[in-house]
Amino acid sequence: MAKIELRNISKKFKDDTVIPNLNLTIKDGSFTVLVGPSGCGKSTTLRMVAGLEQQSDGDIWIDDKCVNDTPPGLRDVAMVFQNYALYPTMTVRGNIEFGLKNRGVAKTDRNTLVTDISEIVGLAPYLDKKPQQLSGGQRQRVALARAMVKQPKVFILDEPLSNLDAKLRGQMRTELIQLHKRLGTTFVYVTHDQVEAMSMGDQIVVMNKGVIQQADSPMKLYHDPENLFTAEFIGTPAMNTMSMKDVRGLDVQANGYIASLGFRPEQALLNAGPEVRGHVIEGEIVTRESLGAEQIYQIRTGGGVFFVKTFLAPLATADRVKVTIPYEHLYYFGPGGERLRAGIEAGAKQLVQAGGI
Amino acid sequence: MTLWAKLRPYGMVAPAILVFSLFFIYPIFYMIYLSMFDWNFVSPTKAFVGLQNFQDLLSEEDFRKVLTNTSIYTILTVTLTTGLALLLALWLNKRNIFHGFVQGAIFSPHIISLVSISLLWSWLMDPEYGLLNWVIGLVGFGKLQWLSHPSTALVSLVMVAVWKGVGYNALVFIAGLQSIPADIYEAASLDRSKPWTTFTKLILPMLSPTIFFLVIINMIGSFQVFETIAIMTQGGPINSTNTLVYYIYENGFRFFKIGYASAAGVILLIIVGILTIVYFKLLSNRVHYR
Numbered sequence: 001m002a003k004i005e006l007r008n009i010s011k012k013f014k015d016d017t018v019i020p021n022l023n024l025t026i027k028d029g030s031f032t033v034l035v036g037p038s039g040c041g042k043s044t045t046l047r048m049v050a051g052l053e054q055q056s057d058g059d060i061w062i063d064d065k066c067v068n069d070t071p072p073g074l075r076d077v078a079m080v081f082q083n084y085a086l087y088p089t090m091t092v093r094g095n096i097e098f099g100l101k102n103r104g105v106a107k108t109d110r111n112t113l114v115t116d117i118s119e120i121v122g123l124a125p126y127l128d129k130k131p132q133q134l135s136g137g138q139r140q141r142v143a144l145a146r147a148m149v150k151q152p153k154v155f156i157l158d159e160p161l162s163n164l165d166a167k168l169r170g171q172m173r174t175e176l177i178q179l180h181k182r183l184g185t186t187f188v189y190v191t192h193d194q195v196e197a198m199s200m201g202d203q204i205v206v207m208n209k210g211v212i213q214q215a216d217s218p219m220k221l222y223h224d225p226e227n228l229f230t231a232e233f234i235g236t237p238a239m240n241t242m243s244m245k246d247v248r249g250l251d252v253q254a255n256g257y258i259a260s261l262g263f264r265p266e267q268a269l270l271n272a273g274p275e276v277r278g279h280v281i282e283g284e285i286v287t288r289e290s291l292g293a294e295q296i297y298q299i300r301t302g303g304g305v306f307f308v309k310t311f312l313a314p315l316a317t318a319d320r321v322k323v324t325i326p327y328e329h330l331y332y333f334g335p336g337g338e339r340l341r342a343g344i345e346a347g348a349k350q351l352v353q354a355g356g357i
Numbered sequence: 358m359t360l361w362a363k364l365r366p367y368g369m370v371a372p373a374i375l376v377f378s379l380f381f382i383y384p385i386f387y388m389i390y391l392s393m394f395d396w397n398f399v400s401p402t403k404a405f406v407g408l409q410n411f412q413d414l415l416s417e418e419d420f421r422k423v424l425t426n427t428s429i430y431t432i433l434t435v436t437l438t439t440g441l442a443l444l445l446a447l448w449l450n451k452r453n454i455f456h457g458f459v460q461g462a463i464f465s466p467h468i469i470s471l472v473s474i475s476l477l478w479s480w481l482m483d484p485e486y487g488l489l490n491w492v493i494g495l496v497g498f499g500k501l502q503w504l505s506h507p508s509t510a511l512v513s514l515v516m517v518a519v520w521k522g523v524g525y526n527a528l529v530f531i532a533g534l535q536s537i538p539a540d541i542y543e544a545a546s547l548d549r550s551k552p553w554t555t556f557t558k559l560i561l562p563m564l565s566p567t568i569f570f571l572v573i574i575n576m577i578g579s580f581q582v583f584e585t586i587a588i589m590t591q592g593g594p595i596n597s598t599n600t601l602v603y604y605i606y607e608n609g610f611r612f613f614k615i616g617y618a619s620a621a622g623v624i625l626l627i628i629v630g631i632l633t634i635v636y637f638k639l640l641s642n643r644v645h646y647r
Binding site (some may be wrong): 050051052071072073074077078079081082083085086087088089090098099102103146150 | 547550563565
């Protein structure tokens, strides 16, 4: 078990700065997920922790040891690669025990460890097969077993589920969560899929262009995004945002300058009664996606195209609808994308009588 | 299905089949047929002698020397070419201008005709005026006889063959090395694998199809060595570089013992055939294909 600290880490590839200055603490025993669009530096960060990539500047600490100059094999880190990186010429057993052999573990101990691990991941019948005779899910398990058998302080997983089909991915996701519970080891997991991040992580680090946007628990990220990027990245469908210029009929009192407004598709109400106090937008339904328990509508309004999600409600058939977003569910962002929280008061614009005596 | 649609595939392969039959299948059978006759190429009659040619060949001292020479030449050429090429490939398996240049330089002998190479090396290996003796003279060694002495002639020919073949072999090895994904090396480094372990336990097994291919190609090529011998040594001195194909050529086209040469050709065919089969049976189980 180990705590990982990244202090003032930067990474340059030739003249290209991928990560300008990154500070991050990964708590001991946590399941931390690095998530972001491709090219955001999440995999590079992970590879620097594993020692497969050398940082251009800064320090990496695992527990109380600075590992800047420690080779990957001595960092007590195990990694699961996206393409599994199994040794194709070795059997499943050979793959699992290769790391143990290199550490000089005695044969009898190796056999016990391999048997135990293969029971846990359900590989016992396949120990003498070669990786290419296995299915994608089984290869994934071999990769996991190979990492687990070394009993590392830190587990590093680089998009391990992205080569699996949807059903298997869901299954492996729960298995990984259970595995983390059972082992209690620090997991660092990289994915570009925010659903995966939300469902697995207890700490999620949202990254964009080499900069950490927010590091928080899943619920905090969802309910309380710190900036426009996180707000738009987390959630399916993404948060609806519109420029403040396009907003009609909303009166906002704020300390700062509000550049844009956002709301979650699932917090908007379709054709709500007048008792709901909220911002009302009228629009036309462009598409309806009915997924059974939930429906997703794409609605075109004067301020752009939005998504609205409803649960266990009958499918709206009308073409024109009224969308109400309760005031407390509106999010405000400043010109730099930063979230504005304090001192905002919203209400419907009062029609001012013009002229008259 | 129309008649044309049925015939079309046969029509498509017919030219290849025709050429193959005419220049490969027919000569093989004709050679086997000729090996049982005594014939001098010009006389209108061929005398049937049964297996007498084979009996004579196998009891002849010269022929046994020829077989030994060919085996030594093949074993040395194949191991040295493949081994050196692998070392070179491991060194060149990086992308920069210098490595690109070296790669091009060692590959260039492959595209030069063997006649030019043979002449070039004959000069280089000249005992009196050759560059090689001059260079080893500078280092302080005495002159070597190279092609002119029975003890060094065969090894000198091996040197030429290795020089010609190593670039091509290295290129094939580099292609093989580059097909190994980078994350295998990374996984190995996380598994605390030492460089030597990574090489012997991971890289070599993953290269086994490449090694297999090159050894087969080199072996068949070495067994049929002819041009360098014809130009550089004519089998001499004292038969020390006489190999199977050169022996066949001499008997057939200089002494006009066509039946005798054909019998030697049949033996070459059998040897190469057996080697290939044994090699495939024995090693294909140990070769890893993806």
